[in-house]
Amino acid sequence: MEETMYKGKSIAVVVTAYQEASFVGRVIETVPEYVDRIYAVDDASPDDSWEVITRVAERINESTEPGHELAVADGGDGRRVVPIRHDENRGYGAAVKTGYRRAAADGIDVVAVMNGDGQMDPEILDRIIDPVVTGEADYAKGNRLLYPEDREGMSTFRFVGNAMLTGLSKFASGYWTIGDPQNGYTAISREAIEELDLEEITDEYGFLNHILTHLNVEGLRVADVAMSAVYGDEESSIEYTSFVRYVSLLLLQSFLWRLKRRYVVEGFHPAVVFYGTGTAGMAGGAAGLAGSMRRLLRGEDALAESVASFATLLLGVCSLATAIRMDAEESEHLEVTRYEYEAETDANSVTRSGSTSPPAVETDSSRELEGSAATGRAERNRPLD
Numbered sequence: 001m002e003e004t005m006y007k008g009k010s011i012a013v014v015v016t017a018y019q020e021a022s023f024v025g026r027v028i029e030t031v032p033e034y035v036d037r038i039y040a041v042d043d044a045s046p047d048d049s050w051e052v053i054t055r056v057a058e059r060i061n062e063s064t065e066p067g068h069e070l071a072v073a074d075g076g077d078g079r080r081v082v083p084i085r086h087d088e089n090r091g092y093g094a095a096v097k098t099g100y101r102r103a104a105a106d107g108i109d110v111v112a113v114m115n116g117d118g119q120m121d122p123e124i125l126d127r128i129i130d131p132v133v134t135g136e137a138d139y140a141k142g143n144r145l146l147y148p149e150d151r152e153g154m155s156t157f158r159f160v161g162n163a164m165l166t167g168l169s170k171f172a173s174g175y176w177t178i179g180d181p182q183n184g185y186t187a188i189s190r191e192a193i194e195e196l197d198l199e200e201i202t203d204e205y206g207f208l209n210h211i212l213t214h215l216n217v218e219g220l221r222v223a224d225v226a227m228s229a230v231y232g233d234e235e236s237s238i239e240y241t242s243f244v245r246y247v248s249l250l251l252l253q254s255f256l257w258r259l260k261r262r263y264v265v266e267g268f269h270p271a272v273v274f275y276g277t278g279t280a281g282m283a284g285g286a287a288g289l290a291g292s293m294r295r296l297l298r299g300e301d302a303l304a305e306s307v308a309s310f311a312t313l314l315l316g317v318c319s320l321a322t323a324i325r326m327d328a329e330e331s332e333h334l335e336v337t338r339y340e341y342e343a344e345t346d347a348n349s350v351t352r353s354g355s356t357s358p359p360a361v362e363t364d365s366s367r368e369l370e371g372s373a374a375t376g377r378a379e380r381n382r383p384l385d
Contacts, residue, residue, distance in 0.1 A: 005036070006126075009109040009133045010070060012037040013125070014099025016092060017116035021048040024116035025056045028081060032125055036070055037108060038081045039099040040116075044089040049116070057081035073105035092184075093207025097198045104193045109133075112187040120185045121227075128225055129187040137223035137336045138192040139215055141178075141208075142185035150228045165209070165247065172251040173212035174258055176328040177335050178224050181209050185227065192220050205243065206250040213254040216331060217261050223336035262330070271330070274323035281316020285309050 005011075013035050017024040024040070031038050040053045061079040070078050084098055096113055103111040110132045114120045120142075131137040144150050145166065151159060162182055169181040186208075195218050202210045215222055263269035288309030295302035 020116035131223035278320030285313025
């Protein structure tokens with residue numbers, strides 16, 4: 001492998017796979033040449049994903065020379081594709097964390113994630129990693145919600161669900177201007193990986209939401225990168241009821257944990273008082289108002305109670321708004337929002353308006369796997385697209 005450091009930084013891509021035999025080979029083959037190492041992590045897929053990964057890895061490694069003094073921590077040579085397989089299914093988050101740990105152990109500077117389903121355009125990888133490479137952020141993620149034209153490939157159902165999760169994630173994470181938390185096209189620095197307590201971050205499909213809260217508590221900067229939504233023709237098999245229930249509970253726990261860590265344990269901040277007052281005021285005011293309205297409908301005298309309940313509700317709303325404003329101000333310096341990619345003159349640069357879905361390149365793996373029956377999606381262990 002020729003010396004391919006990107007702007008002076010070594011780059012790795014973690015390719016996650018669970019029942020992606022029809023796509024993962026092509027994803028690996030289309031990773032840009034400036035990427036030094038690819039960690040293909042199979043989360044104990046019951047299909048042929050592992051066979052595809054090892055076959056493609058062997059072919060690429062045979063034709064690639066060792067690079068700029070990059071060693072593999074497990075004792076291997078400087079091979080470009082490192083296949084890793086979990087002995088049991090552990091979840092999407094666990095697959096990403098396995099790739100993170102291996103990349104950090106190998107001394108990689110910046111680590112991106114591309115899922116093995118082929119929905120992440122390799123042509124815009126430079127846009128995703130640039131905020132981390134240049135030191136502008138410690139973690140960068142794609143955002144399909146920043147501009148209307150980027151949402152054209154997203155159904156109304158997906159957009160509404162994603163918008164709701166974005167709102168909940170703002171409370172939980174403290175990054176009030178960061179959106180599209182379910183977007184798995186991400187990049188992170190080695191220093192951020194080493195600073196995070198990965199064991200405390202969920203292994204399941206709430207990983208992308210959960211890691212944002214941990215990044216905030218550690219005082220790490222996050223960049224939003226505009227990108228277009230890209231979906232295939234397949235139907236999602238995710239159970240949305242259980243997904244929303246699980247992630248909502250996870251976000252509530254994350255929110256309370258973050259407030260405790262940042263605004264109580266590490267130093268008292270009045271935002272926690274306003275959050276408490278706002279929650280109590282809104283809950284008590286709403287309950288009192290509902291009760292007084294029922295009494296009024298029955299012809300009873302409850303006007304004074306109604307006024308008091310409305311005042312309590314209004315106080316709760318004002319307190320919550322104050323808490324959100326204080327919270328947002330505390331994390332404002334950690335947010336790099338609406339990151340605009342500046343087009344360069346090199347062959348790797350792309351403009352925002354020029355972003356398209358991955359080209360239909362016929363690779364060796366796509367020819368070998370044409371007609372494969374392993375097209376099922378195991379969405380339980382993937383982020384919601």
